[in-house]
Each structure stands twice: as C-alpha cells, then as structure tokens.
Amino acid sequence: MDRLKKNVAIRSESRTRERLLQAAESMFMEHGYAATSLRGITARAKANLAAVSYHFGSKEALIREVFERRLGPLNSARVAYLDRLELAARGKPLAVERLVEAMLVPALQGTQDPLARGTTFLRLLGRAFSEPADHLREILPAQYRQVVIRFKQAFARSLPDMPDQELTWRMHFMFGTLSYSLAGNDALKLIATCNLEDADDADAVIRRLIPFLAAGFRAPLPDMQPARVVSGRKAA
Amino acid sequence: MDRLKKNVAIRSESRTRERLLQAAESMFMEHGYAATSLRGITARAKANLAAVSYHFGSKEALIREVFERRLGPLNSARVAYLDRLELAARGKPLAVERLVEAMLVPALQGTQDPLARGTTFLRLLGRAFSEPADHLREILPAQYRQVVIRFKQAFARSLPDMPDQELTWRMHFMFGTLSYSLAGNDALKLIATCNLEDADDADAVIRRLIPFLAAGFRAPLPDMQPARVVSGRKAA
C-alpha cells in the first residue's frame, strides 16, 4: 500500500487523483455526501468511473481523504496562529477577540487565492458537522481534538472567572456560529430580508464575527434558576 | 384530491399516515434525507412500501410534509410569544434577552412532554439548514419569512443604534448558533473534552444561550478597516 502510494507520487504524480479530490469536494458540498454519485464525481473530474476504486478503494475512503487533507492543515494553522499570539503576548492572557481571530483567520485565509477553493471546503466542513455520514463521526473528533484542548486552555486563561462547564458550552456555541456562518450563504439567503453587501467578503465576515463572539464569551453568567416561561396569561 | 384527504380524515384518521411521518422524521434526522430509503421508513413505521406513494405521492412530498407540519406551528408560536412580550411591555423596547428567549422557548417547549419527539424535529431542522436537498431550499424561506421580518423589527427597536446591515448579520449568526446548538449533541460530543452535565437539559441550554447571544447582539460595532493578519514574522 505504501509502496503503491510512493510509486504514484514518483511516477505521474497522479493528476487524476487530485482532480477526483477536487471534484468530490465540490460535489459533496453542493449535494451532500449520500446524494453525490461516483459517476457524477468522475464525470466532473473527467476520469473513468473505476478511477475512484483504483485510487482510493471506495467512496467512503474518498470522502475521508477529502476531509483529512484539508482539516489537518487548517487545524494545525489555527494552533500555530495561537502559538504566535501567545508568544507575542509574553505569558499575558490574550483578549478573547484574539482567540476567536485565531479560529477564524486560518479558516478563511486560503479563500481568495485559489479562487474560492478554500471556501468550497469550508462549506463542506460546515455541512459535515450536521451530516450524519457515519464515516465523519469518526474523523472529525480526531481532527479537532488538539484544537479544542489547546484553545480551551487559552480561553480559560483569558477568562479566569469562567466555570469550566460554562466555557465548554460557549466554545460549543462558537463552533456552531462558525460552521453555520462560514459554511456559505445558502442558508444566509434563507433569512436575509435584504441582500447583504459583504455576503461574499470573507474579511468582512471575520470582522463582524469577532466582536459578536467575543462579547458572547464575556457575557455575564446565566442565573441557573428554574426557567421562566411566558404564558398566555401572565407575561414577564 | 381534497375529497380524498377529507375522506382519509373522516374514515380511519389514517394512523398509518402519522406513523410514516414520525418514522420519516426520525430517520431523516438520523441518516439525512438522501441516505434514508422509503423501505427503511416503511419498515420502521410497520407499513407497506407502497403506503408512502399512496399517502403522500412521493418521497419528496413526504419530506415536505414532515417539515411543514412542524415548522409552521413552531414559527407561529415564536411570533405569538413575541407578541405577548411586546404587549406586556406597552410599547417600550424589549431587552434583547427577551427577543432571543422568544426564538428559543417555543423551539424547546415541546421537548420534554412527548418524550423527545420535539427534539427529534429540532435536530432535523438544524440539519436542514445545511442540507442541500433542493426541496428544502424552497420550503424554508417561505416558512421563515414572517419570523425574520417580525423579529428584525423588534431587534431594530431594541437596538436603535445598530445599522441595518449589522443587525442582519447578527441575526444570521444567531440562527447559526441556534440550528447548531438545538440540533443535538452529536456535534457537541465532537468537541467536548469533558462530558457536559446538562447536555440533554433543554432548559439549561436556553439559560446559557440567552446571555451568550444577547451579549453578541449588544457587542460594539466592528471597525471596518482592512483586516489585520498575524504573520509568522510580525505578531500583533
């Protein structure tokens, strides 16, 4: 298996393999995993149907590779970004704005350069969190573990009075906003009553997300009394 | 067609139809739309395969009905909740906490009673926003339009200094957090380094989401200068 891979790389560098990955990334993003057929992928990649089995072994292995080749570098870049920030701060706790920034900037960085190729993966990634494809349930936790651990430490240092449980929840909320917001404007168009100017401007999204999320992290703790519900009679 | 429906209701009230809807709701939630087969649904509903065609006409019509029978009442309840709040406030602007509450409480209200039946739909709904099934792209905007318009007015009144564009973005962020947070703990487990106590307690989620989102809405406006990027050399 390793020998085979090496020969692939040495010989022709397998342009087909790369075309398949890009086509799969696009089509998984557009139609979802289950709704995308290998015939559609290979047609788009201008490759033969059997090429998927030959290069990856199965459809499942293909989607796994689509994620791993992107998610690993992305999360490594996030941690590296955080490392640089902390180094520059010389041990002082960072503002939560900087931590959110460290989650966001690497994600949207590769966007403008390769002509929205990075954006394609981000949309796919946003979908992946809600897609129940069994293969992903095993991939994502492994890919995200280091990021979660590392950033949680940093957040705890920046918000020393925040209980651990509450911090985990707020990071959970942050991931939700990210995966939804970065995942593209399809859903955005659903709720926008007026067309947003900057809908496709990644930088604008970052600048708007940072203060929004940072304020959420700094929000006062919820009072954990029994929930109040406004009934028809007695309104609050 | 109308005659047929009426007879269905009069005669046997079609228990089968209801079982199909519930089975479809569960299975769409667990495996997604495209990955769920009619054979799986009918098996779970203990109905015949042809029952779907008979009662709904097609798989597409089935999923449409699954959404419409839930989303309409949910969004109506949200607007009604907001109406009551504004009535009680006698024209005074509401705190953004109350507006977020009006989005949340109706969504999680039916949760505990029918033994997580409401929760099932919420997870499905969260997925729907990222699922690219073409049928949903037409359903969701129509179902959400009134909610968006109504709540945007209310938010604008509560946050008079917020530019319209910024408000739209922050509502967009809110929808992201909601659909991700309410959609269930599958994704939550992905990032939780420690097990959360209240992961299944809807009230606890509400109490934690409200201050988080309200603070986000009240966050200072972003400075719309060119984005700063921390490079390897010069850190910020």
Place this chain on the structure above:
DNA sequence: CGATCATTCAAACGTTTGTTTGAATTTCCG
C-alpha cells in the same frame, strides 16, 4: 346484506447505485 369506497399488500417495474473485472493504454527505467 351488498355496494362502494379507502386502504393495504406482495410483486414487479426500470434506474441508478458502488464495486469489480480484464483487457488496452500509458508511463517509466534499465
């Protein structure tokens, strides 16, 4: 009861799915 409708059922329809096969083709290196 008998007629009439709604509903269920087993079986089959034609497509499309992911995967496999074995031969043809291309690429590489001695």
Place this chain on the structure above:
DNA sequence: CGGAAATTCAAACAAACGTTTGAATGATCG
C-alpha cells in the same frame, strides 16, 4: 528499444433505489 509497472478504460455485476400495478382486505353506509 523493450519489458514491467502504473494507470485508464468500457463493460458488466449484484444490490438497492423510488415508483407503479392490480388484486386482496378493510371499513362505511344505504
């Protein structure tokens, strides 16, 4: 060049898909 390895290709595979059919069963009312 020539042989070996890597890659492509058209064709076929069984399995699963959504949908349709026509007869069997059930309920309803004059």
